Amino acid sequence: MSHPIGAVSETLLYLNGVTVSFDGFRALNSLSLVLEPGEMRAIIGPNGAGKTTMMDVITGKTRPDEGSVVFGADTDLTKLDEPAIAALGIGRKFQKPTVFEPHTVWDNLLLALAGDRRPRFTLLARETPSERRRIEEILATIRLTEQRHRRAGDLSHGQKQWLEIGMLLAQQPQLLLVDEPVAGMTDAETAQTAELLREINRTRGVVVVEHDMHFVRALGVKVTVLHEGSVLSEGSIDHVSADPKVVEVYLGR
Amino acid sequence: MSARITCIALVLVLGGALLLALGNLATAEQSALHASPYVISLAGKYLCYAILALAVDLVWGFAGILSLGHAAFFALGGYAMGMYLMREIGARGVYGNPVLPDFMVFLNWKTLPWYWHGFNIPGFALLMVVLVPGVLALVFGYLAFRSRVTGVYLSIITQALTYALLLAFFRNDMGFGGNNGMTDFKDMFGLPLQLDRTRDVLMLASAVALSLCLLLARFVVHSRFGKVLIAVRDSESRTRFLGYRPENYKLVVFVLSAVMAGIGGALYVPQVGIINPSEFAPANSIEAVIWVAVGGRGTLVGAVLGAVLVNLGKTYFTGALPELWLFALGALFVLVTLFLPRGIMGLLPVRAEMPLPRAPAPAQAAASEAGPEGVAGADFGR
Ligand SMILES: Nc1ncnc2c1ncn2[C@@H]1O[C@H](COP(=O)(O)OP(=O)(O)OP(=O)(O)O)[C@@H](O)[C@H]1O
Ligand SMILES: [Mg+2]
Numbered sequence: 056m057s058h059p060i061g062a063v064s065e066t067l068l069y070l071n072g073v074t075v076s077f078d079g080f081r082a083l084n085s086l087s088l089v090l091e092p093g094e095m096r097a098i099i100g101p102n103g104a105g106k107t108t109m110m111d112v113i114t115g116k117t118r119p120d121e122g123s124v125v126f127g128a129d130t131d132l133t134k135l136d137e138p139a140i141a142a143l144g145i146g147r148k149f150q151k152p153t154v155f156e157p158h159t160v161w162d163n164l165l166l167a168l169a170g171d172r173r174p175r176f177t178l179l180a181r182e183t184p185s186e187r188r189r190i191e192e193i194l195a196t197i198r199l200t201e202q203r204h205r206r207a208g209d210l211s212h213g214q215k216q217w218l219e220i221g222m223l224l225a226q227q228p229q230l231l232l233v234d235e236p237v238a239g240m241t242d243a244e245t246a247q248t249a250e251l252l253r254e255i256n257r258t259r260g261v262v263v264v265e266h267d268m269h270f271v272r273a274l275g276v277k278v279t280v281l282h283e284g285s286v287l288s289e290g291s292i293d294h295v296s297a298d299p300k301v302v303e304v305y306l307g308r
Numbered sequence: 309m310s311a312r313i314t315c316i317a318l319v320l321v322l323g324g325a326l327l328l329a330l331g332n333l334a335t336a337e338q339s340a341l342h343a344s345p346y347v348i349s350l351a352g353k354y355l356c357y358a359i360l361a362l363a364v365d366l367v368w369g370f371a372g373i374l375s376l377g378h379a380a381f382f383a384l385g386g387y388a389m390g391m392y393l394m395r396e397i398g399a400r401g402v403y404g405n406p407v408l409p410d411f412m413v414f415l416n417w418k419t420l421p422w423y424w425h426g427f428n429i430p431g432f433a434l435l436m437v438v439l440v441p442g443v444l445a446l447v448f449g450y451l452a453f454r455s456r457v458t459g460v461y462l463s464i465i466t467q468a469l470t471y472a473l474l475l476a477f478f479r480n481d482m483g484f485g486g487n488n489g490m491t492d493f494k495d496m497f498g499l500p501l502q503l504d505r506t507r508d509v510l511m512l513a514s515a516v517a518l519s520l521c522l523l524l525a526r527f528v529v530h531s532r533f534g535k536v537l538i539a540v541r542d543s544e545s546r547t548r549f550l551g552y553r554p555e556n557y558k559l560v561v562f563v564l565s566a567v568m569a570g571i572g573g574a575l576y577v578p579q580v581g582i583i584n585p586s587e588f589a590p591a592n593s594i595e596a597v598i599w600v601a602v603g604g605r606g607t608l609v610g611a612v613l614g615a616v617l618v619n620l621g622k623t624y625f626t627g628a629l630p631e632l633w634l635f636a637l638g639a640l641f642v643l644v645t646l647f648l649p650r651g652i653m654g655l656l657p658v659r660a661e662m663p664l665p666r667a668p669a670p671a672q673a674a675a676s677e678a679g680p681e682g683v684a685g686a687d688f689g690r
Contacts, residue, residue: 114549141551153546155539162535172552174560177533226550 066125067092067230067260068113073122075108075284082108084284085122090230095256097271097292098264100281101304106264107150109281110232114147115140126230138172146228150235150264152215156208160199160218163207164190167222189225196254197221198247213244220251230260237270249273268296280304310609313656314526317609318519321358325351325515329508348507350623352579354616355514359572361599361615362521362608363565368597369606370529371561372458372541376593377466378569380473381441383587385570387477387484388440390583391424392433393493400494410492411485421483430497437574438567445566446559453555453562458544467590474588489584496578507579514575518612521568525608528564537561598641604651613652 068090075083083105090096098106111117113124115137124132132140141147155163168186171177194200197217202210207218216236223231233252237245249270252261265271271278271292278295280288288298295301328351331343360382367373399406403413407420426432448469452462480486499506528534539547540554547554577583586592596615603614618640625633648654 116545116549137545137548138551138553141549147549149546153543155542155546157538157542158535165532166535166539166547167550172550174533174536174556177536178528178531178560180532222550 066090067094067127068262069123069125070109070113071123071125073109073112073119073124075105075112075117075119081284083112083119086281086285087122088279088286090260090262093256093258093260095252095261095263095274095276097274097276097278098262098281099266099268099271099278099295100287104281105284106281107234108284110147110234110262110264113140113232114145141226141228142172144227144229145232146223146226146230147232148216148219148223148234148236150238152212152219154207154210154215154218154222156206158207159204160194160207160210161190161203163218164193164221164225167225169225169227193221193224196224197251213240216240216244216248217251220248220255224255228259231255231262233261233263235265236263237265237267245270246273268292313609314522317522317612321355321515321519321522321612325355325512329512332504332508345504345507348504348511349579352507352511352514353576354619355511355518356572356576356579357596357599357619358612358615359514359518359521359575360569360596361603361611362518362525363568363572364596365600365603365605365608365611366525366528366565366568367558367562368600369608369611370534370541371537371558372544373558373562374459374463374597375466375562375565376463376590376597377468377470378565378596379592380470380588381445381566381569382573382576382592382596383470383473383477383583383585384441384444385437385573386577386583386587387490387573388427388433388436388570389574389577390490390493391427391436391484392430393496393578394490395424395428396496397492397494401492409485409490411488411490412483415480417483424483434574437570441566441570441573442563445563449559449562453558456555467593470588470593471590474585474590477585477588485584487585489582489586491582491584493578493581501578501581510575510579514579517571517575521571522608522612524564525568528561529608533557533560595637598637600651602640602644602648602651604653607651607653610651610653617652 066089068088070086070088073083073086074081086105086109088109098109100106108117112119113132115132115135119133126132126143126145130143135143155166158166165182165186168189170186171180191200194203197220199214199218199221202214207215210218220233220236223233236252237248240248245267252263252274255261263274275292278290278292279286280295280298280301282304287304288295288301290298328343328348331341332345332348335342360378363381364375364378367375367378394409397409401410401413403410405413408417412420427436452465457465476482477484477489478487484490493501495501496506496510499509501507529537536547536552537557540552540557544554573587595618599614599618600611601614602618603612604610618637621636621640622633625636644651
């Protein structure tokens, strides 16, 4: 980990003038964003604003045409690929839940658990008591203890979302990127997810992309509004929803 | 549950081979229990095909790599063994040259090409049986997986690989006997290949090799490595965001599988008595995939079963109705794909070795955000 305890830097994540074009279309347009260590940030914005693309850039899936992405003190993420960035401690949850369907809930968590990822290790690896304890803990946190031996593919939509969040926890990341975690969830599940994210945020930085305004309000954190690939407004949820530019973007169409 | 199936398969393979060998050696020719040399060599052949099928299932069933060129590794193992068997003939060839195989004398070659050196030593030849397919798979896999070639595109280049080798081995100046390949082998490790006893030993060795490959494959797919492999098969990019390097996992299993195929080919050649470039024919690789599909992809034991059953059918058809065999094979493949997506093993009331995912609707698979391999990776490549 590039982030030894004690050597707390000023920022956890710093996007500086990031631009991404797809065939001339600017999905991100000189986007800048600063995240403090331990902060939770909500990102909102209309469809196509560039929210998912921003996550793609942070996690190494997409290389920006311009700009830099600095993690911790001085790690430039634009030079690294996905597994390397994951190993640094950045976890990602996708817009669509993607768990490993043929595996059990338990095995999904086992695979996500922080540890040696090389084939020569996994070929001979045995489940250790401490791994078992970690998995039990996470199962309790994501409320899936009862489902541990079920195939992940047989879970409900909401349970899959939680399992995926659990897999992120198992990775023990310092920064969690969560794309639309409550899409398709019931109100009760949504409330539980907000609680879960707050719990996670006690020990790590979280970036949440979400359309659901009630959910964002329930999180009660600083909000960044993206529009056409750059920041339109930033502040508390009350501040941004009163911002005329934001009102224009959301209502003016 | 799947452990019991594996045990049954091992008992059948080893017990069956032992019974056949006894039936060949310990019974009189008139006895109803007598196994003729023809039956022995047929059984030996099927066992070698089963090793190839196992190799295909390992990459296709568990890593989603639909290799349409696996017979190339089988043939390379076979050629390595053939080169040893040729050198072993020594001065007993038609031309009586103690060093040069007959076909080289025929081509007026004066010296042995450098890559034929060492093949007179059994240990060296056995090493090459493993090393040649392994190294080719390593280089090919490294390039293909690192540049993230998946799905149909990967299948096509594996097919191109075996086709290129077919053309290369056809050439006389390659020094592998060209069109005719290598044949007229005399003995192996000092045992005359004509003797029943030698053939029984080879058939038994194939059964043992198959059993060991089955156990090894089972160990691999049940390890944590195997779980990662299945994760890679179903959503490669997701595993990347978890910090795994799918290309390394695929490379390891691809090389292992190629080595297995090579061993199968090496056991095959002394039993059929010939190796020639037709073993590289793309159709051979496709047939191996059909064996696996018929037996049940992703079940290991199913691959063995499929190889044996389909080849029993082939032996029968090519004897009785030769012109119908290809149609029968094609029809079998279509029927299995339509009605038995999990192959024969899918009919058994047990859990598969590692269940395949429920097939997603095509549109859903293509749209899946986590899978840039989307359309190319859909269905067949998965
Ligand atoms: N690989 C790509 N090729 C071409 N265009 C792309 C690609 N990825 C994203 N885009 C475009 O970039 C823009 C931003 O997309 P992005 O997915 O980041 O939006 P979003 O804010 O996540 O939207 P949503 O709320 O619908 O998820 C969209 O117009 C999209 O069509
Ligand atoms: Mg999005």
